[in-house]
Amino acid sequence: MNEKTINEQYAYIRTLLEEKRLKEALMQLESLLWQCPDWDLRTRLEQLQTSYKYMLEYMKQGANDPERWNLYQKMVSDTWGIADQSRLLILDNASSRYYHEVRRTPKSPDLSNYGLKTILHILESFNDDLAVSGLLSDEKMDEVLKRHEDTLKFMFIRTWTNSAWTPEDEEDAKAMLASELLPGDDLCLFVSALTLSLMECFDLRKIMWLLDAYEHPNVNVSQRALVGAMIIFHIYRSRLTFYPELIKRVDLMEEIPSFREDVARIYRQMLLCQETEKIDKKMREEIIPEMLKNVSSMKNMRFGFEESDEENNDMNPDWEDAFEKSGLGDKLREMNELQLEGADVYMSTFAALKNYPFFREVHNWFYPFSKQQSNVLKAMKQAGNQGGSLLDLILQSGFFSNSDKYSLFFTIHQLPQSQQDMMLSQLNEQQVAELAEKSNVETMKKFNERPGTVSNQYLHDLYRFFKLSVRKSEFRDIFKEKLDLHHVPALDNILHWEDVLFPIADFYLSKERWDEAIEIYEELETIGGFEGESAEYYQKFGYALQKRKKYAEAIQAYLKADTLKPDNIWNNRHLAICYRLNRNYQVAITYYKKVEEAAPEDTNVTFHIGSCLAELGQYEEALNYFFKLDFIENNCIKAWRGIGWCSFISQKHEQAMKYYEKIIEQKPLAIDYMNAGHVAWVMGDIQKASVFYGKAITASGNRERFLEMFHKDEEALLTQGIREEDIPLMLDLL
Incomplete structure (x- = not known):
């Protein structure tokens, strides 16, 4: 048998024992022991098999034995011990690992009788021997040091490779x-x-x-x-x-x-x-580039967020x-x-x-x-x-x-x-x-x-x-x-216990190990660890869930935090984020507006209220927020993007083109060229539209990516008066 086969057979026996399938484990162990030369282990196994057979027979006869379970546990542990020793003895002849190499190498006759007791006596005398040797010569000191270190090595290897202590060893x-x-x-x-x-x-x-x-x-x-x-x-x-x-x-x-x-x-x-x-x-x-920014540029890109x-x-x-x-x-x-x-x-x-x-x-x-x-x-x-x-x-x-x-x-x-x-x-x-x-x-x-x-x-x-x-x-x-x-x-x-698990959960949170943090926060909630605690723990629980994109569960945690500590700005902001990412834009706006009351100049809040309104089709209100953002923040491209799209949908085409041209002068994305193309086409300038669409294809990196974006906007184009039969013709123009 090779090392892999031995370990697989042992692992199967271990699994059977973990599942409390003792009878099957004993049968598999008997098979493994045919490869093992130790007759003592076979004798122990036979005794176990006999004892277990009698236990089952007594149970079958209805005998009441209050010690039965304790005896069963002892049989499982004894079986496991025999399996351990069998595996090691078989591996000693099959494995190239240093551990087994040492175990199968015969000890020299002069070391064979060196037990822990002898080793202890040698090590106990080291400090005195070293002090005396220091008064004599360097050679004598070297001799003492060498004996000490040789003894330590022997002690280490002997202890490491001794798989089972006898009562004397203990x-x-x-x-x-x-x-x-x-x-x-x-x-x-x-x-x-x-x-x-x-x-x-x-x-x-x-x-x-x-x-x-x-x-x-x-x-x-x-x-x-x-x-x-x-x-x-x-x-x-x-x-x-x-x-x-x-x-x-x-x-x-x-x-x-x-x-x-x-x-x-x-x-x-x-x-x-x-x-x-x-x-x-x-x-x-x-x-390191921010990992969370590798989100598909397709999603919400028309607003640039x-x-x-x-x-x-x-x-x-x-x-x-x-x-x-x-x-x-x-x-x-x-x-x-x-x-x-x-x-x-x-x-x-x-x-x-x-x-x-x-x-x-x-x-x-x-x-x-x-x-x-x-x-x-x-x-x-x-x-x-x-x-x-x-x-x-x-x-x-x-x-x-x-x-x-x-x-x-x-x-x-x-x-x-x-x-x-x-x-x-x-x-x-x-x-x-x-x-x-x-x-x-x-x-x-x-x-x-x-x-x-x-x-x-x-x-x-x-x-x-x-x-x-x-x-x-x-x-x-x-x-x-x-x-x-x-x-x-x-x-x-x-x-x-709560006083141990809360710091562990916080540790995982601080290291961005979200799954482990969630697991412990869930356990703490189950055992009542959150009872009587501040809103902070529900906030942390919600934050970990949010990072794993479990937005509905995060919302529930944040709502519990809100009950304990109402109108907390941080909590309201994250409720708004989760509702928005869960596509519940109306409720998201409610929480964003609560944050807006406390921080009216917060550009992120202003932008996201505008984007949620746009998602709900409330383009005029959305425009007001995007214009406010443009006023608060100079050269705000994402505000221009929002104004451009909402103006286009609202059929304010000249205004839309004005803002898309401003974007194109700065740092345009593929979506900006495409949206500018939409506006030009609706305004009747097919040549200008085809130029913008061509630039969108180049910026996209390939035509397929562009087509994926384009097809998502077909309904908006049809609403603006573009004929359905003209769409494939326009695409063939490019």
Whole structure:
């Protein structure tokens, strides 16, 4: 079997288990196990099949068993576990991925007995060994550093590729968590190895250990463990309900004062990471044509307006304070003051600096930046170890993620001293200013140890690994996926609350992720989250719906906002827009006139009232508004366009021609040439009409586009006295 076939067969078993079709899943698993050499797994499967057979038989006989459902859940989870192990064992012989390459490679005899307990003893002695070696020789120090880093690599790979912990493994891991001598950075690496291991294969013992690790006093360990647990909950969301003890454990953790706040913050930070690509693109491409202006020029062009014009960049300014309060402003700036809303603005800067040999090893992507790392220590000794340098301050700061600090350090220390100084002097002025403000080491340390700073940095490290590592294709990139953690069984009790969901919805709104915003606003409305809230939330809900062109639904949201806060100018304007775009021009005029009362000189309102009146066939009234617009705004082409068309329909042909000629002298569109042609033809000047029509064809780009526009106006031409039989002749003249 090849890798694809194995994964497809496993995926089918997983689907059956998710749908609670246990009998079929057991049959499919039996088939899969014929490819697996592990007899222990076959024995476990046979025991499961027998137990399930008896359970069904007892049920058939009408036996009442209050524990039946709990036993069933246990059977499903056990079946899933056997399927997991079977898949990995078969893939070990079929997959070219590094994970399986390591698993199938025999361990050397001298390392085969190295368990977590032995690894812990070696790592615990590191600081003492390093201190002693520093008194002896550089060679001795190099030896200590090499032993430490070799042990870390072995620990990482052993932990990552160990798909199922034994009770002994679990106890040894708990000893690592309890150790007072184990360096915190080493424990952080262990947490990351465990997270990657869980991404490969579900293991309840490991997840429980991560939850234990959240309560570790070292903030780097605790935040890294919580990020890992949340990623694992996301990956195995459909499976968690079969482990009631896990759900209960997470529920109990709500008693920890900081837990709920930490989970909600990390959720927001994970969503911010998904914005990195967009931010990166925006930084590289500063001038982007407005996307919403790519509307067909056919629609409403006779008045020279596009549906999206009035909608662009028109979020309610009253919301700004709310965005800040929701955690998208101040809270995120507190986490990392040099990052835009807490987002990753340095990705493009460091993407090209991940080619050092250091990053070829998977575990190095996850080791916290440390001056005791051998490459760093050697370089600093050669440079005289000037701890107070600007570079040193940068490396101590919370400005960059750990892997970015390694990139920066290796890049700078490759250069001669003079070039190092020059490079540092060219840092962004704002960065230097921030550094100067935080030059106090204690202040810097406190900032670094904030849970928000730590979790944000770690998420950026994970993001870089999934996007930039040479082995990125071998890992599941969770940042590409929909992250709706408030629906995950283990997290829904924590996240499915108004005070968490409103900031998330506002975040989506601020990032123009309309569908996600709508989804959460709908959930909030369903659970009664809008009750007792201000009109602002209905305005935001309506705005997201409007941007997705769901105008009827947007109107309902805006009307609810109007009930709570009557006669709000912004709300009335958007009601008018939605009614107009929904082609309910009469009601649109009602709301536009309410806005007009408050802002009589608003040119957009004046124009759209005129255009709605024209759509209703009230051309004389429409002309009054277009003339008013022409008076308020000098050289207003869209006013001239409205005057030209309404004058033409009202048979004021000379006036119509006057304004179309004014437009043609300025910036004419294809529709302007065509309308001028209509006027000339109705006035009897066929030669002039054919010239204008010819220019309209040229401006349209092709004859078919022109004909599409022309045929829409045939009824207006017939009303003005043009004979139907003359129309094809005129078109053949062109």
